[in-house]
Amino acid sequence: MTDDMGTFRVDIEIENPARPGDTRTIKPVLVDTGAELSWVPATVLESLGIERHNKWRFRQADGTILERWAGGAYVHVAGKRTADDIIFGEPGDLVLLGSRTLEGLNFRVEPVTKQLVDAGPAPAATAA
Numbered sequence: 627m628t629d630d631m632g633t634f635r636v637d638i639e640i641e642n643p644a645r646p647g648d649t650r651t652i653k654p655v656l657v658d659t660g661a662e663l664s665w666v667p668a669t670v671l672e673s674l675g676i677e678r679h680n681k682w683r684f685r686q687a688d689g690t691i692l693e694r695w696a697g698g699a700y701v702h703v704a705g706k707r708t709a710d711d712i713i714f715g716e717p718g719d720l721v722l723l724g725s726r727t728l729e730g731l732n733f734r735v736e737p738v739t740k741q742l743v744d745a746g747p748a749p750a751a752t753a754a
Contacts, residue, residue, distance in 0.1 A: 633656060633657065633658075633740075634656075634657055634740035634741070635654030635655055635656050635657065636654060636655055636657055636703060636704070636723060636742060637651060637652070637653040637654060637655070637703075638651070638652050638655050638701055638702065638703050638723060639651050639652070639701070639702035639703075640652065640666055640670060640671065640674060640676075640699050640700070640701060640702075640712065641674070641699060641700040641701075641702065641707075642674040642675050642676050642699060642700075643698060643699065643700055643709060644675065645674065645675060648674060649674075649702065650670050650673060650674060652666060652667075652670060652721060655721050655722065655723045656720060656721065656722050656723065657722075657723050657728070657735060657742065658720075658722040658723065658724055658725075659724075659725045659728065659735055660725075661722045661724035661725065662724050662725055662726050663682070663696065663710075663711060663712070663713050663722075663724045663726055663727075664701060664710060664712050664713065664722055664723050664724040664726070664727040665694075665712070665713040665715040665719055665720060665721055665722040665724070666699075666712050666713070666714070666715055666721060667714075667715045667719075667721065668695075668714035668715055668716060671697055671699065671712060671714050672714075674699070676697040676698070676699050676712070677697050677698075678695035678696070678697050678714060679695075679696065679697055679698065680695070680696045680697075680711065681693055681694070681695055681696070682694055682695075682696055682713065694713045694714055694715070694716070694719075695713070695714040696711040696712060696713050696714065697711070697712060697714065698710070698711055698712075699712045701723075701727050701730075701731070703723070703727075703731055703733070703742065704731075704733075704742060706731045706732070706733070707731075708727060708730030708731045709730070710726055710727045710730055711726075712727075728742070729745075732744060732745045732748065733745060
């Protein structure tokens, strides 16, 4: 699904690593390469039993500071899965797929077609 301003959305699934197989689908989620972390409604994360473990602080464009909890989850997108810290979104927060999750999934954004595509082989160091 595409939007008018060059952004696009995808469907994702969230899973609690401690409860394999129990997932929640979220449709559609804004792909936001400007956001480091992914944001999901707290009600979804709580329904999966995902625990809050770390509080993050975020500065908004107007300079105000938000505090939100994060918890560890698996994120599934287009047949791939990664583990990441996910922000417990509060009412009024956007639902976002952030750059750290995209990197973990080894996706990059194709700006012309507004799609997620495989990022190809990751760099690796070799032994001397």
